[in-house]
Amino acid sequence: MIKKYGDIISGTAILIFSMVVYINTFSFKMITISKVGSDFMPKLVAVFLAVLSSSLILNGVKEAKRQTAAGAIKDTTKKDVLDKYSVIVSFIVIAVYIAFLESVGFIIMTAVYLFAQMLVLTPKSQRKLVLFAILSVLISISIYASFVYGFQLLLPTGILG
Amino acid sequence: MDLVLAGFGAILSFKVISLLFVGTAVGILFGALPGVSVTMGVALFLPMTFGMDPITALSMLIGVYIGGTSGGLISAILLKIPGTASSIATCWDGHPMAQKGEAGKALGVGIVYSAIGTIIGLIVLMVMAPALTKIAINFGPYEYFAVAIFSLTMIAGLSSGSLVKGMISGGFGLLIAMVGAAPIDAFPRFTMGIHDLDAGVSILPALIGLFAVTEIFKAAESKNNIGKEEVRSFKIKGFGFSMKEFLDQKVNALVSALVGVGIGILPGIGGGTANIIAYTVSQNTSKHPEKYGTGIIDGIVASETSNNACVGGALIPLLTLGIPGDNVTAILLGGFMIHGIAPGPLLMTTQGKLLYAIFAAMFVSTLFMVALEFGGMRIFVRLLQIPKYILFPVIMALCTIGAFGLNNRVFDIWVALFFGVFGFILEKFKFPTAPLILGFILGPLAELNLRRGLMKSDGSFLPFVTSPIAAVFLTFALISIIVTVRGNIKKSRAANASISA
Numbered sequence: 327m328i329k330k331y332g333d334i335i336s337g338t339a340i341l342i343f344s345m346v347v348y349i350n351t352f353s354f355k356m357i358t359i360s361k362v363g364s365d366f367m368p369k370l371v372a373v374f375l376a377v378l379s380s381s382l383i384l385n386g387v388k389e390a391k392r393q394t395a396a397g398a399i400k401d402t403t404k405k406d407v408l409d410k411y412s413v414i415v416s417f418i419v420i421a422v423y424i425a426f427l428e429s430v431g432f433i434i435m436t437a438v439y440l441f442a443q444m445l446v447l448t449p450k451s452q453r454k455l456v457l458f459a460i461l462s463v464l465i466s467i468s469i470y471a472s473f474v475y476g477f478q479l480l481l482p483t484g485i486l487g
Numbered sequence: 488m489d490l491v492l493a494g495f496g497a498i499l500s501f502k503v504i505s506l507l508f509v510g511t512a513v514g515i516l517f518g519a520l521p522g523v524s525v526t527m528g529v530a531l532f533l534p535m536t537f538g539m540d541p542i543t544a545l546s547m548l549i550g551v552y553i554g555g556t557s558g559g560l561i562s563a564i565l566l567k568i569p570g571t572a573s574s575i576a577t578c579w580d581g582h583p584m585a586q587k588g589e590a591g592k593a594l595g596v597g598i599v600y601s602a603i604g605t606i607i608g609l610i611v612l613m614v615m616a617p618a619l620t621k622i623a624i625n626f627g628p629y630e631y632f633a634v635a636i637f638s639l640t641m642i643a644g645l646s647s648g649s650l651v652k653g654m655i656s657g658g659f660g661l662l663i664a665m666v667g668a669a670p671i672d673a674f675p676r677f678t679m680g681i682h683d684l685d686a687g688v689s690i691l692p693a694l695i696g697l698f699a700v701t702e703i704f705k706a707a708e709s710k711n712n713i714g715k716e717e718v719r720s721f722k723i724k725g726f727g728f729s730m731k732e733f734l735d736q737k738v739n740a741l742v743s744a745l746v747g748v749g750i751g752i753l754p755g756i757g758g759g760t761a762n763i764i765a766y767t768v769s770q771n772t773s774k775h776p777e778k779y780g781t782g783i784i785d786g787i788v789a790s791e792t793s794n795n796a797c798v799g800g801a802l803i804p805l806l807t808l809g810i811p812g813d814n815v816t817a818i819l820l821g822g823f824m825i826h827g828i829a830p831g832p833l834l835m836t837t838q839g840k841l842l843y844a845i846f847a848a849m850f851v852s853t854l855f856m857v858a859l860e861f862g863g864m865r866i867f868v869r870l871l872q873i874p875k876y877i878l879f880p881v882i883m884a885l886c887t888i889g890a891f892g893l894n895n896r897v898f899d900i901w902v903a904l905f906f907g908v909f910g911f912i913l914e915k916f917k918f919p920t921a922p923l924i925l926g927f928i929l930g931p932l933a934e935l936n937l938r939r940g941l942m943k944s945d946g947s948f949l950p951f952v953t954s955p956i957a958a959v960f961l962t963f964a965l966i967s968i969i970v971t972v973r974g975n976i977k978k979s980r981a982a983n984a985s986i987s988a
Contacts, residue, residue, distance in 0.1 A: 336916040340655060347662065354674055364669030364676060367934045368662070375658045378651050385651070412707035417908065420700070420883065424900045427887070436884050443703075443880035447710050452876075465881055469888070478538035479892050 330393055333386030340379035348372040415446050431484020437466035491613075494843025498851065503543050507848055510550025511855040512863070517551065518558020519570040519867055522706065522875065523882065525555030525758075526698045526814045531885045533691065533822055534892035541826040541841055546848035548822055552815050553605055553852045556758050556795050557860065560597035560787075561867055564590060565721065572759030573794035576766035580779065580786030585721070587782050595727020596784045597791045598860045600740055604792035605853045607744035608751065608799020612806075613846055616835070619807040622956070623832035626808075628940035629951050633960035635933035638754035638810060640967040642922040650975050652918045660926020663688055670935035683898040690927065691821045692890040692902040697920050698814070699886045700907025705914070706879045721864075728784065736788045739769050747793030751800020754925060757813025758794035765793030798849070805830050806842065810929070817924055825893070 347368060354365040423439040440462035445453060473479045498504065510532065517528030528551050536544030559574030564581035577597060584593040626634070642657040665676050667687025675685055743765040750761040769789035770779045779786050801812030802819075809831035811817040823830045834842055860867075890903040910920055944950045952958050 332916050336918070351676075354669075354676060364674045367930070367937075368665050368676060371658050371661045371665075371930075375655060375662075378655045378658065382651050382655065408708050409710055410708070412710055413704050413911070416704060416707040417904075420703075420904055420907075423883075424887070424897060424904060427891075427900070428897050436887075440880045440884060443883060444876050447707055447876035447879060449711050461877065462880075466884070469881075469884055473535070473888055473892075477535045479534060479888065480895060481888065481891070482897075 330390050331386065333382050333389065337379045337382035337386055341376055341383065344372045344375035344379060348376070412446055416443065419443055419446060427484075428482045429484055431486050432481040433466050433470050433486060434484065436469065437462045440465055490839055490843045491846070493840055494845075494847040497542050497840055497844035498546050498847050503546050503848075504851070506539075506543060506547040507550045507852055508855050508859075510547040511554035511852045512859050514551035514554025514556075515558035515561070515856065515859055515867060516554075516870055517571075518555035518573075519561040519871055520873075520878070521562055521566070521568040521570055522702055523878070524571045524698060525552060525558075525573070526694070526818065527702070527882070528555050529815050529818045529822075530691070530695050530698060531882065531889055533818060533825075534885075534889040536822065537825060537892055541823075541828060541838075542844045544826060545819070545822060545841070545845055546852075548819055549845060549848045550852040550855070552819070553795070553798055553849060554856050554859070555815075556798055557598070557601035557605075557791070557856050558867070559794075560601065560791055561594070561860070561864070562871060564593045564597060564787075565868065566871070573757075573762055573797075574790060575759070576762040576790035577787055579766065579790075580782055580784070583780065583782030584784075584787075589782065590721035592727040592784070593782075593787055594721060594860075594864065596732075596787045598857055599726055599728075599733075600736075600788045600792045601795045601860075602853050602857045603740055604744050604747060604795030605798060605849065605856075607741070607792075608748050608796035609846060609849050609853075610799075611748045611796075612799040612802055612849075615803055616806050616842070619803065620832045620835045623807050626832065626956070627954075628936040628943060629954040629957040630960070631808075632933055632936040632940055632951060633954075633957035633964070634808060634810065635929045635936065637960040637964040637967070638929050639925065639933065640964045640971075641754050641756065642925055649917070650971065652916075653922045656913065656918045656920065657922035657926040660923035660928075661930035663693070663923075664927045664930040665934075670931060670938060683896070688902060689821075689893060689899060690817065691893050692899040693906045693927065694814075694818055694821070694924065695886045695889050696903040696906025696908075697910040697924070699882055700903055701910035701914065701920075703879050703883050704907060704911040706875050710876070732784060736785065739773075739785055739788050740792045742772070743769060743789040743792040744796040747796030748800035750793075751797035751812050752803050754804060754810050754812060754929070756921070757801050757815065758797040761793040761797045762790040765789045802845075806834055806845075807832055810932070814921065814924060817928055820928070 351365040351368045419442045427435050441458055444458045517523050529548055532551050556573050559570030560577050562568050562570040563574040563577035564585050567582040569575045569578050581593045666684055669676050746765040747761045766789045770776045801816045804810045804812045805816045811820050887900050890899040893899055
């Protein structure tokens with residue numbers, strides 16, 4: 327899908343995006359009296375992006391046609407099994423980590439995050455729950471200790487504070 | 488000379504030297520580990536330096552930079568996977584040598600020429616920086632605008648693959664930099680009502696996101712493909728090569744070093760490009776080009792000398808103009824700012840001691856690098872076996888600290904996550920990320936100086952082309968565009984010809 331229609335999809339998204347940006351610049355107010363205001367560069371870049379994305383779409387259409395004409399060439403180089411599910415779960419795990427970092431505190435959230443992320447990144451057959459749990463707690467505490475005491479950085483203490 | 492001595496004096500304390508040592512060691516590790524880069528290493532180390540004085544902080548970061556640029560050779564030779572983009576070409580001859588049972592020799596050559604490259608880069612930096620500073624001190628808005636425009640045209644050079652995609656990526660960088668208060672009049676742009684964005688997007692969380700968080704998503708995506716990597720055995724005696732072999736390489740090494748420095752100076756491109764170009768140059772000028780790729784030391788010399796020479800080169804525009812020469816120096820720029828120092832032509836007069844301390848740190852770090860890589864090779868090789876599923880979660884935890892520590896606000900971690908996702912999507916659709924960073928850094932510089940210049944000239948664009956220095960840079964920019972566009976047209980014609988043939 328991305329291989330064949332990637333440029334058309336991304337080009338269209340960017341074209342729409344550049345229009346939104348351009349329209350948005352009309353709400354910029356001129357505060358100083360000058361030849362170019364704060365809307366000049368954004369407008370310029372928006373037009374630039376619109377032109378480039380149009381060219382990307384055109385190329386994409388050409389390329390998709392060529393691929394169709396050449397027949398569905400089976401992608402023989404494709405040997406990697408890509409795991410979309412793990413990417414989404416990783417995103418959620420990281421988002422939860424950030425969301426509760428301040429209220430729950432660095433040590434607990436980091437330990438929980440490390441454990442969860444290790445599970446996500448390990449194929450099912452290789453999961454070592456006890457090892458991961460011990461590592462997560464130890465790493466979290468040592469990171470906290472070295473940054474707070476060694477490098478004088480303030481990290482959220484949360485409920486442990 | 489006094490300044491050089493003062494520089495060494497500034498770093499000769501137990502604390503600075505030991506942190507420089509640690510920085511170099513960790514840098515080598517980051518360089519050697521496939522999937523984690525020098526840029527990531529420096530970004531993750533930055534928060535550790537927040538509480539230090541500027542000299543200690545920047546010395547340590549320089550250590551990571553130098554160690555990391557060289558460290559990639561370990562995995563390039565022993566695993567056939569370049570640890571970083573800087574050592575891609577090292578694989579080409581390094582791994583065949585390892586297969587022939589000459590791994591020790593390949594490592595020895597790589598290490599020694601990494602050091603030679605760094606030193607040549609350092610010498611050029613020490614000669615050029617003061618001279619360029621004298622010119623740059625007279626730069627006004629017209630000149631800075633021209634330099635920024637010239638540097639932006641380098642995006643074309645960065646766009647390996649599609650020129651259009653590279654420029655789009657650069658455009659994104661320009662737009663992202665516009666979020667927040669506009670230059671001159673401070674009108675808040677594109678903040679979408681989020682007050683945390685009023686001051687704009689900080690570069691550090693953005694870089695952490697693009698260079699580190701993106702890698703976690705990539706690791707998640709390919710978790711089932713992580714095979715056990717076989718490490719080749721090796722033995723090193725002495726430096727691993729003879730005096731005659733060393734002397735045979737002197738021209739090759741010098742040319743490669745100069746290629747490295749030159750590419751380092753150009754904004755936005757660094758060791759990742761230099762090693763490949765130097766390898767090609769070396770092969771094309773060699774008396775025996777057919778032997779390249781079969782396992783000869785010439786290839787390793789070219790690659791490793793040039794990538795480390797880049798370090799000195801990349802620091803030149805950073806220290807004289809405040810424009811980073813590659814991704815790592817973009818983060819170093821952040822490192823300067825955190826300590827309240829603006830890199831640029833004034834650095835020489837206001838922070839002369841710091842400047843020479845950086846030079847001294849580069850030199851000492853090079854010595855550490857050689858010692859660590861010869862002495863600790865076995866330890867690094869063992870560390871290469873750390874499983875990714877443990878390494879990457881820890882990296883994310885460090886990213887969190889890095890982003891948070893900047894302003895003590897959780898918002899910046901969200902920014903890092905946003906850029907992690909954005910970088911991942913860009914990669915999925917095959918957009919290069921390097922131009923984005925260049926746009927991000929240069930956009931504000933171009934806009935600020937354009938508007939400043941227009942105020943100075945009462946709205947006339949004329950001074951932008953009549954100032955001699957500005958005119959020269961704008962001409963360079965034009966040439967750079969013409970060359971790239973012509974190259975692209977030729978390429979697409981050739982592609983079309985091969986399709987219809």
